[in-house]
Amino acid sequence: MSAVHADLHYTKTHEWVKVHGDGTATVGITDHAQEALGDIVFVETPEVGRQVDAGDGCAVVESVKAASDIYTPLAGEVVEVNAALADTPELINQSAYGDGWIFTLRVADPGAVSGLLDAAGYQAVLDAEV
Numbered sequence: 001m002s003a004v005h006a007d008l009h010y011t012k013t014h015e016w017v018k019v020h021g022d023g024t025a026t027v028g029i030t031d032h033a034q035e036a037l038g039d040i041v042f043v044e045t046p047e048v049g050r051q052v053d054a055g056d057g058c059a060v061v062e063s064v065k066a067a068s069d070i071y072t073p074l075a076g077e078v079v080e081v082n083a084a085l086a087d088t089p090e091l092i093n094q095s096a097y098g099d100g101w102i103f104t105l106r107v108a109d110p111g112a113v114s115g116l117l118d119a120a121g122y123q124a125v126l127d128a129e130v
Contacts, residue, residue, distance in 0.1 A: 002032035002126060003063050003065065005097055009113055010122035011073045016097065019113055025074060027062060028101040032126055037063035043089045045081035046103055054112065055129050060104050061092065076105035 004010075008022035009017040014033035018026045034040065042062040052058050052072045079101045085091060092100035107113075117125065 009116035021038045026104045027031045034096045038065045043085040050078045075108040080104040091110045
């Protein structure tokens with residue numbers, strides 16, 4: 001069973017978002033997504049300074065099984081990327097909600113977070129996939 005954290009927001013495409021009090025939000029892929037992908041061997045992060053709209057493909061995660069686009073859940077500017085993933089992409093497999101984060105955004109519209117799924121909503125998406 002995949003872990004779903006109550007303090008995060010989610011998308012139907014299996015990204016998670018952790019909102020910080022300073023107008024930024026960190027994005028990664030869910031435990032379910034990393035399990036489905038299998039052993040992750042490469043991560044292409046977005047460029048710092050890149051402006052993104054909600055739903056834009058902005059990163060790529062490659063595993064031994066497939067490559068998967070990562071979509072930004074919110075509009076904003078990429079202000080930080082997880083540089084450790086360049087040398088250790090398996091951090092996503094080991095700690096999808098911790099050391100395996102992918103990028104951080106300065107969120108354009110903090111109110112847009114209300115359009116994301118909460119933990120119960122995301123669990124319903126997972127339950128519907130089985």
